[in-house]
Amino acid sequence: MDKIIYMDNAATTMMEDQVFQAMKPYFQEVYANPSSGHGFAARPKQAIRQARQDIAAFVNARPNEIYFTSGGSESVNWAIKGFVGSNKGKGHHIITSKIEHHAVLNTCHQLEKEGFEVTYLDVDEYGSIGLDQLKAAIKDTTILISIMFANNEIGTIEPIGEIGAIAREHNVVFHTDAIQAYGHVAIDVRDLNIDMLSASAHKCGGPKGVGLLYVKSGIEIGSLIHGGHQEQGKRAGTLNVPGIVGFHEATKLAGTEMTTRMGKIRELRDYLIAQVLDKIELAYLNGSPVSRLPNNAHFCFDYVEGESLVVFLDQLGICASSGAACESDSIDPSHVVLAIGRDEDLAYGSLRFSISERTTKDQVDYVVAQLTSIVEKLRKMSPLYQVTIS
Numbered sequence: 001m002d003k004i005i006y007m008d009n010a011a012t013t014m015m016e017d018q019v020f021q022a023m024k025p026y027f028q029e030v031y032a033n034p035s036s037g038h039g040f041a042a043r044p045k046q047a048i049r050q051a052r053q054d055i056a057a058f059v060n061a062r063p064n065e066i067y068f069t070s071g072g073s074e075s076v077n078w079a080i081k082g083f084v085g086s087n088k089g090k091g092h093h094i095i096t097s098k099i100e101h102h103a104v105l106n107t108c109h110q111l112e113k114e115g116f117e118v119t120y121l122d123v124d125e126y127g128s129i130g131l132d133q134l135k136a137a138i139k140d141t142t143i144l145i146s147i148m149f150a151n152n153e154i155g156t157i158e159p160i161g162e163i164g165a166i167a168r169e170h171n172v173v174f175h176t177d178a179i180q181a182y183g184h185v186a187i188d189v190r191d192l193n194i195d196m197l198s199a200s201a202h203k204c205g206g207p208k209g210v211g212l213l214y215v216k217s218g219i220e221i222g223s224l225i226h227g228g229h230q231e232q233g234k235r236a237g238t239l240n241v242p243g244i245v246g247f248h249e250a251t252k253l254a255g256t257e258m259t260t261r262m263g264k265i266r267e268l269r270d271y272l273i274a275q276v277l278d279k280i281e282l283a284y285l286n287g288s289p290v291s292r293l294p295n296n297a298h299f300c301f302d303y304v305e306g307e308s309l310v311v312f313l314d315q316l317g318i319c320a321s322s323g324a325a326c327e328s329d330s331i332d333p334s335h336v337v338l339a340i341g342r343d344e345d346l347a348y349g350s351l352r353f354s355i356s357e358r359t360t361k362d363q364v365d366y367v368v369a370q371l372t373s374i375v376e377k378l379r380k381m382s383p384l385y386q387v388t389i390s
């Protein structure tokens with residue numbers, strides 16, 4: 001058994017060796033600024049051009065519709081603030097959901113302070129956006145719909161094609177936070193009527209600190225960083241060449257291996273879910289049983305706290321999560337788990353495993369056995385549980 005059993009791939013992924021090797025020359029051998037005019041800049045310049053072309057093709061976009069950023073949070077902030085800032089003459093209403101990542105939610109909260117109106121859509125018990133509710137929320141003043149492709153906590157994949165069609169029909173621009181989906185499920189921005197899309201390299205086997213924003217040509221968004229002419233003058237600053245090369249390599253790997261990898265991961269994930277629900281009483285699966293990220297298993301357990309489970313699992317070298325990584329300092333129950341209708345007590349009992357192609361069946365068996373005994377031990381100490389079962 002490896003020292004660390006890593007089941008927190010929704011927080012970040014291990015960088016593939018192939019990705020690391022591809023990045024290496026751009027730190028020391030060919031470190032030229034791709035914007036320079038000399039021949040030494042040719043290789044980094046060509047690497048960026050190829051990355052943009054292949055990454056665009058991966059989501060069926062055009063190269064000039066891809067802007068490289070410092071990561072998912074930046075892309076989301078830019079998409080939403082940049083778009084509404086340039087289009088407030090057309091309206092001031094934004095539609096999003098209650099289960100978005102805080103990159104979206106806190107951006108929307110900030111915009112509310114600046115005078116924009118935001119509707120936060122409810123979700124059903126599986127975490128899916130109701131399409132009728134979305135249609136009903138659209139008004140004359142609606143300029144933007146931002147709904148995540150797949151949820152980072154409970155793994156639900158939203159009906160993106162249907163949302164895109166509704167947005168198109170009502171002439172409203174549609175942005176999706178696809179940070180959990182990119183490299184994990186097939187994305188075709190034209191098929192799905194997606195106008196803007198955010199992705200991040202470190203969630204799909206690439207390096208941290210690099211992401212992308214796709215903006216369909218013809219859609220106006222304001223510049224994020226003023227300065228040089230990089231990224232069509234909209235995001236100035238010397239390009240993160242090794243990072244973009246790493247993102248490119250991770251994308252190429254996803255392009256060739258995604259289907260087989262995800263098939264294998266999904267099978268193991270289904271086994272993990274079945275084992276947990278079989279071995280542990282008063283355990284509930286969160287998120288959709290069908291429309292779900294292949295690597296995600298998310299549960300609520302009665303009479304135990306998710307935080308305690310994470311701590312006890314950690315002592316055994318098992319990495320899991322009781323909420324989003326960026327939220328685990330907070331003691332509030334997850335806004336996502338509350339939004340799917342779990343009561344507050346149960347929401348405190350949340351636990352997420354997000355596996356990868358490196359996860360083995362032996363690891364799953366070990367984790368489920370350990371989790372089962374930890375839950376039993378903790379429940380024995382819970383007076384409420386003792387009263388309930390007696």
Ligand SMILES: *Cc1c(COP(=O)(O)O)cnc(C)c1O
Binds near residue numbers: 011073148203
């Ligand atoms: C990780 C994540 C983000 C933030 O991406 P960073 O690259 O870490 O800034 C935003 N949205 C979702 C759904 C995520 O999972």
